Amino acid sequence: MLLQGNEAVVEGALRAGCRFFAGYPITPATEISEILSVRLPQVDGTFIQMEDEIASLGAVIGASLVGVKAMTATSGPGFSLMQENLGFAVIAEVPCVIVNVMRGGPSTGLPTFPAQGDVMQARWGTHGDHPIIVLSASTVRECYDITTQAFNFSEKFRTPVIVLIDEVVAHMREKMVLDDQEGIEIFNRGKPTVPPEWYIPYEDTPRGVPAMANFGEGYRYHVTGLTHDIRGFPTSRPDEIGPFIARLHRKISQHFSEIQMGEFYQIEDAEITIVAYGCVARSAKRAVREAREKGIKVGLLKLITIWPFMRSAVEKVLQSSKILIVPEMNMGQVSREVKRVNRGMAKVFTLNKVDGTIITPAEILNRIMEVS
Amino acid sequence: MPEITKLIHKYLRHDKKFPHVWCPGCGIGIMLGALIRAIDRIGYDKNEIVLVSGIGCSGRLPVYVDFNTLHTTHGRALTFATGVKLAKPYLKVIVIMGDGDAVAIGGNHFIHAARRNIDLTAIILNNSVYGMTGGQYSPTTPYGMRSTTTVYSNIEQDFKISELAVTAGAVFVGRGTVYHAKLLDSLIEKALLKKGFSVVEVISHCHTQYGRQNRLGSAVEMMEWQRDYAVPVEKASMMKPEELRDKIVIGVLVDKELPLYQDEYEKIRERAKAATER
Numbered sequence: 001m002l003l004q005g006n007e008a009v010v011e012g013a014l015r016a017g018c019r020f021f022a023g024y025p026i027t028p029a030t031e032i033s034e035i036l037s038v039r040l041p042q043v044d045g046t047f048i049q050m051e052d053e054i055a056s057l058g059a060v061i062g063a064s065l066v067g068v069k070a071m072t073a074t075s076g077p078g079f080s081l082m083q084e085n086l087g088f089a090v091i092a093e094v095p096c097v098i099v100n101v102m103r104g105g106p107s108t109g110l111p112t113f114p115a116q117g118d119v120m121q122a123r124w125g126t127h128g129d130h131p132i133i134v135l136s137a138s139t140v141r142e143c144y145d146i147t148t149q150a151f152n153f154s155e156k157f158r159t160p161v162i163v164l165i166d167e168v169v170a171h172m173r174e175k176m177v178l179d180d181q182e183g184i185e186i187f188n189r190g191k192p193t194v195p196p197e198w199y200i201p202y203e204d205t206p207r208g209v210p211a212m213a214n215f216g217e218g219y220r221y222h223v224t225g226l227t228h229d230i231r232g233f234p235t236s237r238p239d240e241i242g243p244f245i246a247r248l249h250r251k252i253s254q255h256f257s258e259i260q261m262g263e264f265y266q267i268e269d270a271e272i273t274i275v276a277y278g279c280v281a282r283s284a285k286r287a288v289r290e291a292r293e294k295g296i297k298v299g300l301l302k303l304i305t306i307w308p309f310m311r312s313a314v315e316k317v318l319q320s321s322k323i324l325i326v327p328e329m330n331m332g333q334v335s336r337e338v339k340r341v342n343r344g345m346a347k348v349f350t351l352n353k354v355d356g357t358i359i360t361p362a363e364i365l366n367r368i369m370e371v372s
Numbered sequence: 373m374p375e376i377t378k379l380i381h382k383y384l385r386h387d388k389k390f391p392h393v394w395c396p397g398c399g400i401g402i403m404l405g406a407l408i409r410a411i412d413r414i415g416y417d418k419n420e421i422v423l424v425s426g427i428g429c430s431g432r433l434p435v436y437v438d439f440n441t442l443h444t445t446h447g448r449a450l451t452f453a454t455g456v457k458l459a460k461p462y463l464k465v466i467v468i469m470g471d472g473d474a475v476a477i478g479g480n481h482f483i484h485a486a487r488r489n490i491d492l493t494a495i496i497l498n499n500s501v502y503g504m505t506g507g508q509y510s511p512t513t514p515y516g517m518r519s520t521t522t523v524y525s526n527i528e529q530d531f532k533i534s535e536l537a538v539t540a541g542a543v544f545v546g547r548g549t550v551y552h553a554k555l556l557d558s559l560i561e562k563a564l565l566k567k568g569f570s571v572v573e574v575i576s577h578c579h580t581q582y583g584r585q586n587r588l589g590s591a592v593e594m595m596e597w598q599r600d601y602a603v604p605v606e607k608a609s610m611m612k613p614e615e616l617r618d619k620i621v622i623g624v625l626v627d628k629e630l631p632l633y634q635d636e637y638e639k640i641r642e643r644a645k646a647a648t649e650r
Binding site: 020041044058063222 | 385387420424435438439452453460462644645
């Protein structure tokens with residue numbers, strides 16, 4: 001099939017079992033809404049267009065609490081509005097998926113042009129200390145797989161998961177095969193195995209993820225955005241607050257290796273490694289090939305998981321290469337993380353572009369020639 | 373133990389650490405009592421009720437009662453409720469809000485929920501002030517009154533919540549006060565039984581903040597004001613607009629029929645499936 005990135009996101013969501021979508025029209029994510037408004041009612045799912053993006057994520061969280069896998073999709077301005085309820089989903093541990101098709105910013109910015117300016121917002125946009133999972137895609141195939149994987153992670157770790165793609169990948173068409181059978185295993189949230197009277201909704205487990213009862217199935221409990229005790233009731237006791245916030249972080253951090261997804265390309269002998277994600281990783285791959293034709297040993301680390309940051313993969317290339325180049329369509333958001341991990345192991349160079357156009361293979365190749 | 377107290381206890385969460393957060397004399401307890409009596413009379417199963425709230429004094433209500441309870445973000449209760457109801461339509465979804473919650477920060481969600489006609493019941497406690505944060509003026513604080521952010525005088529006009537709900541298209545709108553407890557019971561019961569978006573505005577008092585700053589006296593005195601200034605809707609229809617200027621009209625303001633969102637969406641599903649078969 002010839003699919004667009006946004007269409008592949010829809011297919012990935014439906015494969016994961018998404019049966020609820022609430023959204024608000026916004027370029028360049030609107031196709032996701034339009035297609036789901038057609039597809040969801042066909043499979044007894046629900047599509048609703050809400051009055052804004054705050055409401056969209058609110059409705060998504062409500063649907064997830066009763067046990068229906070739910071998603072919303074937006075772009076920068078809408079993602080800004082979602083930060084409030086994103087924090088709610090984090091603290092109340094409600095699985096949901098938020099697709100942010102990045103466009104130029106700040107504010108209304110460049111609605112139809114690509115950018116990668118929301119990397120740090122995805123990490124820290126909602127207030128308070130919190131963990132988050134953010135995935136990116138650089139091909140249409142990845143849009144399909146990553147969206148399914150985002151649902152899996154959200155169900156497995158009871159957390160919102162953000163899919164961060166850019167306008168180029170969202171609107172690009174590529175050939176791909178929709179293979180439900182060979183695809184990823186579908187994961188559903190762990191439900192309580194004890195009777196309702198024994199159920200403790202926010203009790204710690206070895207994985208750090210409490211069993212989640214769906215509203216309406218006999219397990220009556222309280223869900224709140226206030227910091228709560230293991231029973232879900234608001235607390236102001238330091239001996240309950242501390243362990244709760246620690247567990248929120250631990251349930252993600254202790255599964256780092258499971259969450260980290262990326263791709264090494266020709267790094268074995270690479271003296272220069274490019275670290276890239278999204279549409280820039282495509283240009284980078286071509287630049288690697290062209291550099292090798294010129295006899296320069298270049299490799300690529302493509303990040304799929306953006307947050308939690310792929311520290312170990314970056315450390316590996318920092319140790320094996322003398323030089324790293326981080327091309328990004330922002331003023332340097334992932335490069336800062338690479339520099340933080342670096343601690344003098346290699347030289348880290350940036351290549352930043354914020355004029356609404358993509359970073360081309362030639363531009364990356366030029367940068368390679370400059371620094372080599 | 374009197375019957376009425378036994379009834380309340382049947383629905384309270386006994387594993388929740390009391391006391392509650394509300395001030396002695398607050399009207400929220402009367403509203404909660406009315407809600408519980410209405411639920412008990414109708415005979416809902418506790419498991420089928422989802423009680424959703426926003427932020428503020430009223431937002432703390434669900435934590436004390438033994439239903440599926442959801443304490444959301446400020447002003448957003450109706451959006452969460454929309455997701456709950458559409459995803460599991462057999463659940464009875466009741467939304468508790470305050471005046472700031474429903475018509476300031478949540479005003480947009482309120483009018484759109486009314487317009488959509490999803491089967492939800494919104495119960496709005498209107499005490500004309502932001503109580504929990506210490507008595508700032510709200511969209512329902514009348515012109516000329518004092519608050520901690522209008523110490524000279526409130527120069528804004530106030531929202532009439534029920535009239536807003538009527539205009540936005542709610543199929544059932546009732547207004548009561550916490551003084552008229554029996555009327556409140558019946559308004560809430562009617563709202564719960566109504567198919568579609570139903571609203572009950574509950575006029576209450578905040579003697580701790582609003583009352584003190586405006587020298588309106590104790591909780592009892594403020595409830596006496598509710599008694600003296602409330603006019604039943606039947607009587608109000610025979611009164612002139614100038615006679616009603618400072619009055620609160622109580623009773624059922626609207627009870628009409630409009631297509632229910634869930635029923636309409638079911639038709640959309642059938643059409644969507646038929647399209648795939650062609």
